[in-house]
Amino acid sequence: MQYMSHRTEPPEVKNRITGPVITFSREKGCPANEIAEKLIHRLHDEKKNSKWKWVSTEIVKESAKRLHMSAENVNHVIYSENKGFIRDLILSFGQHYNESDEMVKKTLQDLILKSAANGNVILVGLGGVGICHDIEKSLHIKFHAPHKHRVKEVMKRENMNEHDAREYIDETDENRKLLIDYYHGLKVHGNELFDASFNTSTLTQDWIIEAILSLMKSRKLL
Numbered sequence: 001m002q003y004m005s006h007r008t009e010p011p012e013v014k015n016r017i018t019g020p021v022i023t024f025s026r027e028k029g030c031p032a033n034e035i036a037e038k039l040i041h042r043l044h045d046e047k048k049n050s051k052w053k054w055v056s057t058e059i060v061k062e063s064a065k066r067l068h069m070s071a072e073n074v075n076h077v078i079y080s081e082n083k084g085f086i087r088d089l090i091l092s093f094g095q096h097y098n099e100s101d102e103m104v105k106k107t108l109q110d111l112i113l114k115s116a117a118n119g120n121v122i123l124v125g126l127g128g129v130g131i132c133h134d135i136e137k138s139l140h141i142k143f144h145a146p147h148k149h150r151v152k153e154v155m156k157r158e159n160m161n162e163h164d165a166r167e168y169i170d171e172t173d174e175n176r177k178l179l180i181d182y183y184h185g186l187k188v189h190g191n192e193l194f195d196a197s198f199n200t201s202t203l204t205q206d207w208i209i210e211a212i213l214s215l216m217k218s219r220k221l222l
Contacts, residue, residue, distance in 0.1 A: 016117075017113065017116050017132075017135050017136075018119070018136050018137050019116060019132075019136060019138050020119055020137040020138065020216075020221040021115075021119065021121050021132050021135055021138045022121070022122045022123070022140070022141065022216070022221070023122075023123045023129040023132055023141065024125065024128075024142075024143065025125065025128070025129050025141070025142045025143070025180070025194065026142065026143040027144050027169075028150060028168065028169040028176075029145060029149070029150025029151070029153040030143035030145050030200045031143070031200060031205065032143050033056060033124055035143070035205050036054040036056075036122050036124050037054065038206075039213070040053065040054055040122070042209055042210075042213060043222075046213070046222070050120075052120045052121070053120065053122070054121070054123075054124060055115055055123060056123070056124035056125055056126065057071070059108060059111045059112060059115065060075060060108070060126070062111055063104065063108045063111060066107055067103070067107055069104070074108070078105055078126070078179055079175040079176065105179075105182065105183075108126065109131055109183060112126060112131050113131060116135060125176070126179070127176070127179035127180045127182065129142075129180055129184075129193050129194065130180040130181070130182065130183030130193070131183045131184075133184060137219070137221055139195055139196075139212075139215055139216060139219055140193060140196075141194065141195065141197070141198070142191060142194040142197040143198055143200050143208075144199055145199055145200045145201040146201055147169070150169055151166055151169060154168060154169055180193070195215065196212075198211070
């Protein structure tokens with residue numbers, strides 16, 4: 001019950017965070033990390049003393065450190081549906097582990113909100129749109145592409161056959177959606193949480209970056 005009572009930050013905490021913060025969400029097989037890194041370089045070109053940065057796996061590693069878990073097990077918890085006691089038992093083998101799924105996700109949420117509070121940050125994945133959606137100065141981007149295109153990308157990047165790549169994509173997409181639903185507090189259908197969505201199979205990364213910069217300027221995030 002204590003874990004459940006702290007599942008999400010009270011609304012007033014988010015209301016005190018002004019950002020600016022950008023969240024990137026993506027379907028499996030779309031290049032969010034590459035776009036984030038290139039966008040940071042463009043932001044630095046626009047303003048030499050720019051303090052913008054992008055974060056993703058660093059938050060998972062910090063969560064793992066705080067919880068005395070491996071980053072692999074933290075990922076396993078946050079990107080799969082809560083299985084309660086049975087999964088806690090499985091995860092306990094081979095390492096010190098005494099935290100529930102709720103506490104793992106709460107720790108991740110706290111670190112994401114801390115990054116958002118510092119401002120000038122691009123959050124890649126980790127259910128960030130569900131956590132940061134109501135922050136005043138925020139912009140939420142999704143990257144999508146046709147399933148067939150993403151299968152080819154995953155086959156190439158992960159050295160998988162077509163069957164395994166399809167299963168991997170479907171499972172990953174579903175787990176990412178579940179994490180956003182968990183943090184946002186309701187089931188999300190379609191793209192209503194996002195301010196813009198870009199098809200990475202038809203648009204170049206440079207075009208996408210210029211479009212995001214334009215959106216940032218129009219939303220006064222720069």
